[in-house]
Amino acid sequence: MNETLKLQHSHHSIRSYKPDPVSDEMLDAIIEAAHRAPTSMNAQEISLVVVRDAERKARIAELAGGQAWIAQAPVFITLVIDFNKTDIGVRKAGQTQVIHESMEGLVVAGVDAGIALGNLMMAARSLDLGVVPIGGIRRNPQTMIDLLGLPPLTFPLVGLAIGHIEKDAPIKPRMDIRSFRHDERYDASGYAAAIDAYDSTIMEYWKQLGRSDGISWSQNLGNSLKQVYFPQVKPVGAMQGLLNDK
Numbered sequence: 001m002n003e004t005l006k007l008q009h010s011h012h013s014i015r016s017y018k019p020d021p022v023s024d025e026m027l028d029a030i031i032e033a034a035h036r037a038p039t040s041m042n043a044q045e046i047s048l049v050v051v052r053d054a055e056r057k058a059r060i061a062e063l064a065g066g067q068a069w070i071a072q073a074p075v076f077i078t079l080v081i082d083f084n085k086t087d088i089g090v091r092k093a094g095q096t097q098v099i100h101e102s103m104e105g106l107v108v109a110g111v112d113a114g115i116a117l118g119n120l121m122m123a124a125r126s127l128d129l130g131v132v133p134i135g136g137i138r139r140n141p142q143t144m145i146d147l148l149g150l151p152p153l154t155f156p157l158v159g160l161a162i163g164h165i166e167k168d169a170p171i172k173p174r175m176d177i178r179s180f181r182h183d184e185r186y187d188a189s190g191y192a193a194a195i196d197a198y199d200s201t202i203m204e205y206w207k208q209l210g211r212s213d214g215i216s217w218s219q220n221l222g223n224s225l226k227q228v229y230f231p232q233v234k235p236v237g238a239m240q241g242l243l244n245d246k
């Protein structure tokens with residue numbers, strides 16, 4: 001297997017970091033990897049805000065619901081939907097931008113941010129750094145917007161903590177790949193059995209880690225997905241001028 005595949009096949013999130021800084025050279029290379037990522041229509045509607053200031057990271061850790069690893073990691077990057085940038089280009093062309101108000105706009109930005117996030121993660125891990133994506137910044141999006149000085153038509157979508165690994169973590173098992181890969185046509189007939197098997201696998205995984213608080217995958221999803229777990233996303237997104245149901 002080549003080095004790229006080895007990295008991709010061994011992905012695992014890290015939540016324990018050394019205080020050592022990430023060098024400017026490393027950080028520049030990681031960011032360039034995301035800057036090179038494709039975007040739909042070449043819109044380049046994703047921007048990154050790099051935070052290294054300890055106080056600001058501590059504040060983000062707190063508003064993400066008390067995620068200590070955000071404060072611990074020397075670098076925290078927020079991936080921002082940036083329809084403010086595209087709006088400037090659209091105005092220059094003498095047009096009025098509306099895409100930011102649409103479901104299509106949000107979907108496209110989500111896809112493009114995901115590609116950029118993947119590139120950031122791979123680049124960082126190729127330099128032996130650890131990473132963990134952070135959706136928890138959407139718990140308090142308005143505070144995040146204020147903290148990062150984000151203007152209208154922008155939104156903090158997801159973050160990434162990056163740093164030198166203090167304590168490595170084991171690879172988390174996934175559900176059977178047959179529940180992921182569908183050849184030619186979608187087929188959900190194996191899902192229930194795959195979920196049963198995966199619930200047992202995850203319980204075994206927690207046991208091996210000595211985590212007596214571990215719960216099954218379906219239990220965990222039941223707890224999370226029975227509500228809109230970050231209810232501020234919609235009202236704050238609307239206040240930013242996004243998603244007006246076009």
Ligand SMILES: Cc1cc2nc3c(=O)[nH]c(=O)nc-3n(C[C@H](O)[C@H](O)[C@H](O)COP(=O)(O)O)c2cc1C
Binds near residue numbers: 014135136172
């Ligand atoms: C978009 C996204 C948001 C995430 N948000 C958080 C988060 O806020 N806090 C956290 O500790 N992990 C977060 N994670 C990490 C997931 O919990 C993790 O990827 C998943 O449990 C699988 O574990 P693994 O990454 O070690 O394979 C997030 C992952 C993704 C892709």
